[in-house]
Amino acid sequence: MLPIELADTDALPAADQALDQLDRTAREIGKGDCQPRILIWRMKRALVVTRRETRLPGFARAASRMASAGWPVSVRGSGGNTCAVGPGTIQIALAFPRPPEGVTLDGVYDALVQPILSAIFQFGAEAEVAPVPASFCSGRYDIAVNGRKIAGLAQQWHGPAGRGGYVIAAASVIVDEDPAELAAAVNGFAGLCDGVERCSANAITTLAREAREVVNGTDLPSRFSDRLRNSATAKSFGRLIGRNGLLELRQ
C-alpha cells in the first residue's frame, strides 16, 4: 500500500483525507498486513482536534463556523488539544504494531524527537525538548527554539499487543506559517467552543524565523522534509520496530 504521497501545494490532501489514510495504514500495520513505517507529509490548513474535544458543548457549531472561516476541523486519534496545521507545517508519524512490553511512552517520544531535533539543527536553529505552556497543544514533549514552540508530539495506542494493536506517534513541525494566524485560529475556535484551550502567538515560532541558514529559491517546508527524511533513519527507530521493520518515507 502506498503511504500518503504528496507532490505540490495544489495537490495537498485535506486533513481528513490524510488522517484517514494514516489510520488505515496503522490498522494494516497492526494486523501485520504491512510493515511499520514513517510517514512524512503536508496537508491543507485545518484545526486538528482530539476525540475528547468533539464532545465539548458547542463543538459542532464551532466546527462549522471555523470551516466557513477557512479552518476546517479534523479529528485525530492521538491526545492533547487543538492544533493548527497548514501547508507550512510538516507532519511526521511513526506507525508500528503495539509492542508487548518494555516500550514506554517516553521511549516512543524520545525516538521521534531525535530526528526532528536533528533536522531543525541542520538549519542552524538550536531546538530543545521543553514544554511551552502558552502555546497550543502544549505538552512535556514540545520542541522549542528560544523558548517558543516549533513542534509538538502526541501518540495514540490502539488495541492490544499481538492482536491488531498499533501505535501512532506523530509530530507537527511549524516550518513556514504565521504564528499569529495559527494562534488566532485556535483562539477563535476556543471562543466558540467552551473547553478548548487558548494560546499565545508569542509562544509559537517557526523554522523560517529561527533558521540561520539562508534559504533562497526553494520551498522551505520541502527542504525541511528532505532533511527530516534523511534524519529519520531505521536506526532511529530500530528499538521500537525491530531490525526487519521497513521504513517508507514519502513527502
Next chain:
Amino acid sequence: MADIRIPDDLWDTAEVPEGVVANWFFTNGGQVPKGATVAEIMVEKTSFDIESPEGGRLKIVVPKDGIVLPGTVIGQIENG
C-alpha cells in the same frame, strides 16, 4: 462479570503520575460487543483505547474526566 481494567504496565507512573478517562464511547447500561473500544484514556498527550473484554451490559465505574492509574478498574461488563 468482567472488569474493564487499565493494563498494569500501560505507563510508568514515575514519569506520568496519572491519567484521565477522556471518553466513554458507550453509555452506562448500554450493550457493548466483545472487543469494542469502550473508553479512551488520556495520559499526557497520549490516548489509549480501552477495549471491552466481553460482550454485555456496560457499567461505568470511573466517569469521564475521572483520574486513573495503571490497574484501575474503570468499568465492568455484566453478562446476561
